[in-house]
Amino acid sequence: MLIKSKLNAPRLLKNSVTRLHLLHDFNAIKLGLITAPAGYGKTSLLSEWANKQDGCAWFSIDKYDNNAQQFANYFIYAMADIEGVHCPATIEMVKQNSDLDLIALFTLFFNESAEQQKPLCIILDDFHHITDTSILQALSFFIKHMPNDWQLLISTRAATALPISNLRIKQQLFELSLDALSFSDQESLLFFESSLNFAMPSTTVLNLNEAVSGWPTALQLVAILSKDAQSFTEYALQIANNEHIYLWDYFDEEVFTHLSEQLQTLLLRIAPLSKINAQMINQLCETDKGDALLAQLSEQSNLIIKLPKEKNWYACNSFLKNFLLHKSKQINVKPLSDTEVATLWLKHQQADEALPFVLRSEDQHLTITLLQQAGWSLFHDGQFNQLQACFNLIRQSIWLHPELVILKAWMLQSHHQHYKVAPFIKQAEKMFIQHQLLLSQEILSxxxxxxxxxxxxxxxxxxxxxxxxxxxxxxxxxxxxxxxxxxxxxxxxxxxxxxxxxxxxxxxxxxxxxxxxxxxxxxxxxxxxxxxxxxxxxxxxxxxxxxxxxxxxxxxxxxESLPLYAFPLHFRVQRAYQAGEFELADQLCEQALEVIKSYDEQWYLYTYTLQAKVALERGNMQQAKQLINEIERLLRNQNYHSDWIAAANYARLKYWRLNNDIAAIEKWLQKAPTPNNAFNHFDQCHNRNLIRAYIKLGKFDEALQIAQANMVDAQQCQLQMEVNRNLILLTSIETKLQKFSNARQHLHQAVESSLYTGLDTCFIRESENLKPIYQELANDPSMIHAVKNKLMKLLSLSGISLNEGPKNPFDSTAVLKITNHSRTPRLVKNIPLTPREWQVLGLIHSGCRNHEIAHNMGVAPTTIKSHIRNVYQKLGLENRKEALQLSEQLIALI
The missing domain is CATH 1.25.40.10 (Tetratricopeptide repeat domain)
Incomplete structure (x- = not known):
């Protein structure tokens, strides 16, 4: 007896999306194969297509139809239902014969229906249930001999054993696979538009569609479960992560129960594994049929996926994997322990796969094996957190394995934990002696x-x-x-x-x-x-x-997560800072902080230093103060490379100088780094830090001596950037010391050098001290055009007009602050200067010579000499050098 519903196409869902375009190319093709896992809309597509056709037979196949008699019964009756098809003898043969010859049956059918003039199509749904050889051979015969205007359209979850290569070559084969049946973004939007009585943002729908790889069943479940936008969001997340019981039930009913018990057991065993090969199956199942079992799983479309870049390795479909883990707990299948999985992976030289299981197992022996097998691979891949976790597990056992001591030492070094490396190696050497280990030449090296x-x-x-x-x-x-x-x-x-x-x-x-x-x-x-x-x-x-x-x-x-990435970011911050691109410098600093946030706080020093320099350039003293305080704290508690110390000291001194914190500068000088020579950029920086401190304290001779030595070292090593910076500072010092000829020569060299170094901001920071020399340099007729243009650019950037006289730092407001300050020298308080004498002292501080002071004040040079003499007598000064030192001291009080 036949079940009539098996011969009728099922009804379409109300919210189905038309997909007939997928079968557009099936016209005039003999055989169509639609192959995809459960839930990809194969039946819906065939049903929609069948409803549009005249002369279409439908046969819904199940596992009971994998029998020649049963199959023939349904197959012949499906075609006999088509209007115009008359095959009474064929039907009688099916009824009378219990041992059917299907090829003879189909021959009779072809002869009986020879006069059938209309095109005919036969649809076989769920053909994956058919594995009987006699059926497959007979159906192959049927396809070969059926009339040219007949078509056979098959849906299946697994690759069929029908011989199809000849049809493919003759272009008589139409194929659709999972990729074509997965919902496109547009189809997912249309589906939910017809399925929901509330609106969802298109981005939410598209994100869900991407998460489930266009799987229609997953989208349908979300549509069924969702009552409003909030529940849609919740269910979409659960379905996307395969964490909903309805999805598990679907896998159980539509996929798992159709597998053999052997394949079910195998899938439950391999569920915790990220990938599998035949050798692992042999080991897990204690069999030698791993290849055959793997082949059976592969035939089940989309149950396991061949990994493209790893030969002979397969992985479970991600949705299926979560179901299997759930199923294992449901039926109390004992899962593989972390130790068992770790051992399995290590045996197959798959340390990356073993790593999480090794760590969870907390097994010292396995951890040591993993480090010996793949420690350096983890190191070079930057997996330092995992390495540290392994070292935490093996604890004191490390001393028995010198090769692992070496690995850990380089891990500490790569974190730039310099202060930990030396004591660690010292302890290691003691432990090697204690354990009487004989070290190889390799380890000694x-x-x-x-x-x-x-x-x-x-x-x-x-x-x-x-x-x-x-x-x-x-x-x-x-x-x-x-x-x-x-x-x-x-x-x-x-x-x-x-x-x-x-x-x-x-x-x-x-x-x-x-x-x-x-x-x-x-x-x-x-x-x-x-x-x-x-x-x-x-x-x-x-x-x-x-x-x-x-x-x-x-x-x-x-x-990108390693501290190593911070170095190029810092490099670019420094370049942006030198170019005056402070917003870019801030952005790069934020990137650097994001990189180092997971590491020791010592890493923050250099980034804080760069941020402080930028804040000071922008005049953000509040931010600069906070950063300098952090820098001070870090310097007290950590050990740093000389490069970072030099940079940090530069920022500290800049802050103190701007705040006229003479006490802080004097205290710093007591312990400041003083390199014997300066053959690199950081020792050059150390020396310039000393120079700037001495300038601020008015100790120009000391500053000049260091600057000259710094210049010699920089020139010897061809440190062009340092030479340029040193020339600028030399000019500044020589201006203070009234060595104008040397200052003019060095400023000319500095400007010319900047054509190649690109330095601008260094000139701007020293512009007040350089200003007296700019006028003379600008009037130098021997200056080449390029240097002249660069000089004009620097003047513009510094906001200096050559026609503008030097600014008097000792105006009435400044004088009042000085006379009321507790640190003002007694002579200055007791014998007050006249306003004109304060002006003279200010112009001396600005680096003006006597005739320039006379010109600025609009008086005769003899009058200026008298004013200078009065200033010296009142303040107890012997010469201009002492006047400069006192003026620096007084300005620091303003």
Whole structure:
């Protein structure tokens, strides 16, 4: 007896979206195959199409139809229902024969229906239930011999065993797959528009459609469950994450129960795993049929997906995976323990997969195995948090594994936790002796290169150079990690020693070797160092090119979360600051803070320093004060590289100078860094910090002596940016000391040098001190056109007019503050100067010579001499130098 409903196309849902366009190309094609998992609208599409056709037979197949007699019964009756089809003998043959020959049956049918003139289409829905060989062979015969205007349209969840290659070649095969049946964005919008009695933002609908990969069943469930916009949002999230019981029920009824018990058990076993291959199936199921089982799963469309970049590896469909985890708990299937999963992955050399299970298992032995197998891969991929978690698990066991000690030391170094590396290695060496470990030559070389790094951390550059070179002598292979790091340290040492070209060459060699070893962080660090070298040499575009390469590598290898990324960001902040682009500098600082927020607070020092410099340039003293306070706190509690200390001191001194905090400057000078030489940019900065402090205190001779030595070192090492900065400061000091000829020469050199260095803001910051020399320089007929233009630009940026006289710092308001201040010298209070004498002292402070003072005041030079003499007598001064020092002291009180 037949079930009549199996021979009729099911009714369409009220909210169905028309999709007939998907079958547009099926016209005049013999065989159509629609292959997709459950719930992708195969039946709805066929039903919609059938309703538009004349002469269409429908057969809904189930698992009971995988029998020749049963199949033939429904198949023949479906076609017999079509108007104009007469096959009484065929129907009788089906009724009478219990052991049917299907090919003979179909032959009879073709002969009986030979006079059928109209096109005919047969739809077989859910054909994946058919695996019987006799049915497949007979149906193949049927397709081959059916009239040209007949069509067969099949829907299935799995690849069919029908021979179709010949039809494909003859262009008589039409195929639709999951990609075509997934809802497009437009279809999802139309679907919910017809399904909901409330409006949802299109972005919400599109996000859901993307999350479920256009799966119609998931969208239908959200539509059924949602009563308003709030519930839509809640259910959309649950369905997208496969966390709703209705979705699990659907998988259970439509997918899971149709699988064999063996496949069900296998899927439940592999559910916790992110991927699987035949060997793992053999191990999990204690079988040797892994390949066959994997093939069976693969035949079930979309149950497992072949991973494109990993040969012979498969992964569960993400929706199915969550259902399987739920099902395992529901039927009390004992899941694999974290230890079992971790062991499984490690056995297959899949350390990345093993890592989370190893950490959850808290098994020391497994953790050590993982670190030995993949510790350096984790390191080079920047997975420092996971590395630290592993080291936390193995605790004291680390001392039994020198190779892991080396790994942890470099992890600390990569975090720039310099202060931890030296004591850690010292403790390690004690523990090696205690445990009587015999260290290999490889480990000894590794320890030597770490000590070289410690030396460079501590500023012992020559020691670092010696130790790194000794490592190279003891280690023959140029591709070894130890060798690469040793060469990196040699490059850094030469950079610190001012041998820039040699340093650059070492970094270039490291880039080549480290690239071959996939040591991405070393490559990035060397590119950054090269950028600093090129910047110091005023090769700005080349520096930017190197920096861009470093940033591209950081992004390519997803290392944006590492503190390493902060270095190129800081570099660009400094460039923006020098160019006066303070808004950009602030934005880059915020990016840097985002990078370092997960790391030790010591990382904040340099970013705070840069932010403080910008705040001071903008005149935001409140923000600058907060930042300087934080900088002070960090400097008290941490150890830092000389570079960061120099930069922090620059910001502190700038703040103190603007606030006339003489006491703070004097206190700082007592312990200020005083380099023996300045062959690099940070020692140059240390010296300029000293120079600015002495200038503020009126100690111009001391400032001049350091500035001259700084200039010699910068020129020797061809530090072009530092030479330019030093020339500007030299001009400022020489103006104060009335050495106008030297000042004019150095300012001319500074302006000319700035054509290549691009420095502008350094001139602006010293504009008050440079102003007296600008006039003479502007009138110099020997000045070339380019230098003249740059000078005019600097004057404009500084807001200086050459026709404007120097500003008198000692106006009536300033004089009142000075005379009432508790720190004002007694002579100044007891023997008051006249307004004209205050004006003379102010013009002396501005660097004006006698004839310039006379010109500004509109009096004869002899009168000015008299005024100067009176000022000296009243204030107990011997010469102009003492007058300058006193004026600096008084201005600090204003």
């Amino acid at each position: 590794e320890l030597m290169v770490i000590k070289a790094q410690i030396s460079i951390n501590q500023g012992r550059i020559n020691d670092a150079l010696t130790q790194a070179k000794e490592t190279l002598l003891n280690h023959a292979s140029p591709s070894a990690r130890t060798n690469i790091i040793a060469q990196t340290i040699i490059g850094e040492a030469y950079h610190c020693l001012g041998q820039l070209d040699l340093s650059y060459q070492y970094f270039q060699e490291v880039i080549l070797l480290a690239s071959e070893q996939d040591m991405h962080q070393n490559v990035i660090w060397c590119l950054y160092q090269q950028a600093e070298i090129l910047q110091a040499q005023s090769l700005h575009q080349q520096a930017e090119d190197h920096l861009q390469k470093a940033v591209e590598l950081i992004k390519k290898h997803h290392l």
